[in-house]
Amino acid sequence: MSELQPSDSEKVPAATRALTKKDFMSDQIIRWCPGCGDYAILSQAQTVFAELGIPRENFVMISGIGCSSRFPYYVNAYGFHTIHGRAPAFATGIKASRPELSVWIATGDGDSLSIGGNHTAHMLRRNVDVQVLLFNNRIYGLTKGQYSPTSEPGKKTKSTPMGSLDHPFMPLAFALGCEATFIARSVDIFTKEQREVMRAAHDHKGASFVEIYQNCNIFNDGAWDSLVDKQVRGERCLFLENGKPMVFAGGTKGIKLEGLRPTVVELGNGLTADDCLVHDEADPYLAALLARMDYPEFPVPMGVLHRRSRPTYDALFNEQIAEAKAAAPTASLKQLLYGGETWKVE
Amino acid sequence: MKPVQSLESVVIRFAGDSGDGMQVIGSQFTNTTALVGNDLATFPDFPAEIRAPAGTLAGVSGFQLHFSSSDIFTPGDAPEVLVAMNPAALKANIRDLKKGGLVVVNAEKFIQREFEKAAITSNPLEDGSLDEWRLVKVDMARLTREAVVGLELGTKEIDRTKNFFALGLCYWLYQRPLETTVRWIEAKFKQPYKEANLRALRAGHAYAETIELFENRYEVPPARLAPGTYRNIMGNQAVSLGLVAAAYKTGLPVFLGSYPITPASDILHQLSAYKAHNVVTFQAEDEIAAVAAAIGASFSGSIGVCTTSGPGMALKAEAIGLAVMTELPLVIINVQRGGPSTGLPTKTEQSDLMQAMYGRNGEAPVAVVAASTPVDCFEMTLEAVRIAVTTMCPVILLTDGYMANGSEPWRLPDVDAIPAIPVKFRTDPVDFQPYRRDPATLVRPWVRPGTPGLEHRIGGIEKQDVTGAVNYEPLNHEHMCKIRAEKIARIQVPDLEVYGDPGDLLVLGWGSTFGAIRSAVDQARSQGVRVGHAHLKYLNPMPANTAEVLRSFRRVLVPEMNLGQLVRILRAEFLLECISLPKIQGQAFKVREILEAIYSTQQNEAAK
Missing domain, CATH: 3.40.50.970 (Thiamin diphosphate (ThDP)-binding fold, Pyr/PP domains)
Structure with a gap:
């Protein structure tokens, strides 16, 4: 059974040959709309997969339902396109059974936070060692344009002609509330930063929750433009670096702590980067501040907001199995069946 | 010494509050009885609520055990012995007790306050309502208290041990040894509860031995079961x-x-x-x-x-x-x-x-x-x-x-x-296609992720046969729907066997009705009625000979604990009219109910 249930769950086997992005491109025709942000995310993921030193056969892509969930079909690895919202539960069964596999979940804001909110929460709480790529476009695309659980209040869509009444989730604050051990954010068009975040997600042992702002050019075009356009991103995004002060706008602004609250300050006039908050990925209290920081009051934090070490579910799961087997080396079916109160009839 | 009367089989029911430990003594009586060598069948019956208010009808928990010196198939239609720990338990169960049966009550609980909880207006121990049965009144709580004197226990804790008193009493009545339960108590409880439960058990046994409450004690000799370890x-x-x-x-x-x-x-x-x-x-x-x-x-x-x-x-x-x-x-x-x-x-x-x-x-x-x-x-x-x-x-x-x-x-x-179940994962990448099927069984290969060269994607969207690629073409979908159905239809399952008499009346069952049907068919046949029994264990696909078997009988009676679901499936599959015997009361069929249906089916036939 050792082949089926490796005792060392941390060990994903090394690839025997160098892989390229092309190795991860499947023969399927990609059916996303032309101009969709999903293309960029797929491309970064394929690039990163090839760099990780893992054999292709040990990658498993899991998804639920929605535009983003077509992702597994386009990655030449093992893939499972499952049912709406339940990808985390499938992934949990797979990772617990086969901890040596590198398991990635592609999901959307509706899939992971609406119909699948429950499973997302429990996967994060358990700290199953998988990578979640949440394509957040603040709209339902595949069902042709209804508001989603991350849509802004008052949004007019096909199902909300007078404006949405719902208050939206902040996905990373949600994840943190679910005891996530890794939260990060990037944007479909930030290709380099996205790859860095994906690599960090892979390196993290535990559930890595990555929100990727993604543009749906058909039903919610420009949803993130006010944050991520070239002209404004320097002012409105805060690119985090661990151990570095939180400065943005070309070094002219920073985040400073006033009491328990972060505030935006103009640097100069005696204020320097040294007066700003220093990013500490491991600090859960800082993570709570960062996860709630949103435009326009603040620039939106990008990169790894938080990571901390906690035993993974799959490792603990397999440790218990190993412990039980070690404690009962002579376990057999016969011993189990005949082991209780029995009697003989001659 | 009381005379010992030999019985072929006995049905006993323990009933009390959910917190009275009836399931515990029921399973203890069961284990002891199994080790004595009787054939047996049990039926625990408990409320959905964990602890409904004490003393109420909603809180009554019961455990019925049928044990015998011959083959039995059900926990028994009606108990011959009822142990009732309070008025609610008596009220909820007395109707089931056979006339002339023995009812043992925990007499101390038969007081006004308890009657109110059980919605009883007069004392059943005194108002003549139990005249049809043999009533034995035992002050279990008082006797248990006396038995555990000297142990450091509160009244509530002492009261909790009275179920073992009742068990000891029943062990005496049916000549069961105490050892199995003694061992169990010793392993299960810490002191002083261990000692208290043991004393209660032995006190119940001794009390039954000493006091002339029971006219008889009984033995049920071991069943003649096939040799083996049980x-x-x-x-x-x-x-x-x-x-x-x-x-x-x-x-x-x-x-x-x-x-x-x-x-x-x-x-x-x-x-x-x-x-x-x-x-x-x-x-x-x-x-x-x-x-x-x-x-x-x-x-x-x-x-x-x-x-x-x-x-x-x-x-x-x-x-x-x-x-x-x-x-x-x-x-x-x-x-x-x-x-x-x-x-x-x-x-x-x-x-x-x-x-x-x-x-x-x-x-x-x-x-x-x-x-x-x-x-x-x-x-x-x-x-x-x-x-x-x-x-x-x-x-x-x-x-x-x-x-x-x-x-x-x-x-x-x-x-x-037990035969091995062979499983083979595909590992050969040559000519691999995820939905290429075995031509005989139509089964596709099973591939474990991690197998080099066999990377592939599956999902809930309709797929092209052989390649498994996403496919929405009309004829492919029809083909795939048919192939998925055909694959199930080709599963090999054993033939349906008929027990009893061919040709006339078949009682066809599925699931847990087996015991009641088999007992009823045996009883009917012993009365000279020609009747057979078949039991469907494979419902999809059904055994290949199902239609043939059903058509070989003039009538088919189908008892089911629903409103006739199998009957509808049989009609749809075989255009066959079966006689439905539905029961949907949250309770299993009694043998009597199926027996009556067999007789009435036969009479209807005779009247034609």
């Missing part, structure tokens, strides 16, 4: 052991994804202790996650299994459809209970047959099998796994609350003689 087993335990056996016989890990639900939870509890046997359990956040994780495990090369009951089945429907579409093995065990909705969580029913057969969106055929007795749960669990891994499909195993919690002696199988 243990007592409940259906849920047999399912658990069947899954362990499946892990050994396939060489694969069994992955149980489950969410607690009555009456299936005990399987999760039991299996969670069997990690050393390559059975692992995952208590999921809900019913959907449970099946999803199990399917994920199957995808990764384990045997994915779910245990649930009706409401959980409803929630799993979409995921089961995914396993149909992706053609992955999956075993779903539905321990049926009364429905719809929450229904009767602790009571039995067979009303999920249609749900198992058809309860999914789209054309979503699955294999359906049903166990017929607690012991049969072992074999049918193995069968469910065999079909799932050799056919690459979901298999629903139907049991129910009656057999799940009921018990009977099990002649243990020769472990080495």
